Every structure is written in C-alpha cells, then in structure tokens.
Amino acid sequence: SQTIHQWPATLVQPVGSPLSLECTVEGTSNPNLYWYRQAAGRGLQLLFYSVGIGQISSEVPQNLSASRPQDRQFILSSKKLLLSDSGFYLCAWSVAGGPLSYNEQFFGPGTRLTVL
Amino acid sequence: QKEVEQNSGPLSVPEGAIASLNCTYSDRGSQSFFWYRQYSGKSPELIMFIYSNGDKEDGRFTAQLNKASQYVSLLIRDSQPSDSATYLCAGYMDSNYQLIWGAGTKLIIKP
Numbered sequence: 001s002q003t004i005h006q007w008p009a010t011l012v013q014p015v016g017s018p019l020s021l022e023c024t025v026e027g028t029s030n031p032n033l034y035w036y037r038q039a040a041g042r043g044l045q046l047l048f049y050s051v052g053i054g055q056i057s058s059e060v061p062q063n064l065s066a067s068r069p070q071d072r073q074f075i076l077s078s079k080k081l082l083l084s085d086s087g088f089y090l091c092a093w094s095v096a097g098g099p100l101s102y103n104e105q106f107f108g109p110g111t112r113l114t115v116l
Numbered sequence: 117q118k119e120v121e122q123n124s125g126p127l128s129v130p131e132g133a134i135a136s137l138n139c140t141y142s143d144r145g146s147q148s149f150f151w152y153r154q155y156s157g158k159s160p161e162l163i164m165f166i167y168s169n170g171d172k173e174d175g176r177f178t179a180q181l182n183k184a185s186q187y188v189s190l191l192i193r194d195s196q197p198s199d200s201a202t203y204l205c206a207g208y209m210d211s212n213y214q215l216i217w218g219a220g221t222k223l224i225i226k227p
Contacts, residue, residue: 043219
C-alpha cells in the first residue's frame with residue numbers, strides 16, 4: 001500500500017530564516033506530487049505541483065520554491081520566511097494518468113509552520 | 117476563473133439525522149468530483165468520488181452529481197458525533213492535473 005510522509009510535524013521559525021519541508025511517498029512510482037498551504041480556518045491553496053523529476057509548476061508567485069530531486073521526494077523551500085508564510089503545509093500525491101477515478105489526491109499528515 | 121463553492125457553515129445536525137452538504141461549480145466541462153473530510157488540525161482524507169450523473173452510495177455516505185445544474189452533494193445518513201468535521205469538495209475540471217477546491221463546510225453533529 002502507498003504511504004506519504006512529511007516532516008517535521010511542527011515548526012516554529014523566526015522571520016527571515018530559511019525553510020525546508022520534505023515529503024516522500026512509498027509504494028508507488030512516478031506519482032504526481034503537490035504542495036498546498038492552508039491558512040487557519042481557510043481552504044487549500046495549491047502552491048506547486050510536479051508530474052515528474054525536475055518538473056515543477058508554480059501556482060502562486062511568492063518567496064517559496066519547490067524541488068523534486070527524486071521520483072518520490074518533494075521538497076518545499078524558502079530562503080527567507082515571511083510572517084504570511086505561517087500555515088498548515090500539506091503534501092499530496094496522485095496516480096499519474098489512468099482513469100478519471102485515479103485523480104483523487106492523498107495527503108500526508110502535514111507540517112504546521114509558525115513564523116514569528 | 118474555475119470555481120467550486122461551498123457554504124462555510126457551520127451546519128448543525130442532530131445525531132441520527134441526515135446531514136446534507138452541498139457544492140456548486142462553475143465549469144460545465146468538469147469531469148469528476150471528490151469529497152474529503154478534515155478533522156481539526158489534521159490533513160484531509162478522501163471519503164468518495166463521483167464522475168457520473170446520479171447517486172453513488174458507500175456505506176452511510178451518498179454522493180450526488182447533477183451536471184446540468186452544476187451541483188454536487190454529499191449525504192451522511194445516521195449522523196454520528198464522529199462525523200463532526202469540515203467537508204471539502206473538489207473538482208477535476210481539465211487536464212492540468214489539478215483539483216479545484218471549495219473552502220469547506222463545517223459540520224457539527226449534536227448528541
């Protein structure tokens with residue numbers, strides 16, 4: 001079965017500090033990978049998605065970046081955090097291709113980031 | 117702009133009753149829809165998906181899709197306090213690998 005891991009679970013960082021969040025998926029190959037952010041009491045905001053190694057699409061211009069150095073690894077980074085970067089960061093995966101029913105996304109446990 | 121809209125709630129339903137959650141979408145070319153449940157402080161978990169007009173049942177849950185009215189709903193029968201959560205509706209509307217997400221409806225089941 002497939003599993004998705006994210007770490008760390010919680011993070012408190014000062015403004016201006018760097019960020020690195022990691023996500024790995026097990027039990028599947030060549031998944032589509034996604035990074036979302038969810039502000040308190042709000043819906044999901046898609047930040048980045050990737051359909052393959054080194055292929056990253058950005059949805060929201062900001063001070064965040066993403067990389068996919070390996071097939072099942074997705075990293076979210078920032079050089080300098082802003083207060084507005086606080087939120088719940090979620091990594092998700094979906095099966096690449098296949099019938100419509102395979103477009104469902106499965107989420108990791110998330111990282112709660114507080115920028116002070 | 118392709119959108120999925122949900123009433124933010126909270127929707128309060130007595131235990132044992134049917135909870136009805138609704139979602140509308142803007143793009144007539146939409147293909148499939150997904151309902152997720154999110155407990156406070158946790159990540160969303162998939163409840164069910166639907167891509168054909170009509171009803172789809174899975175245990176106490178029934179998803180309904182009406183493409184002519186651009187309307188998706190989720191019915192929860194015999195509601196339990198453990199069903200209290202935020203329910204997110206998402207639609208797959210084109211071929212760019214993305215889901216379009218609603219903001220979610222908070223459901224409260226009162227014992």
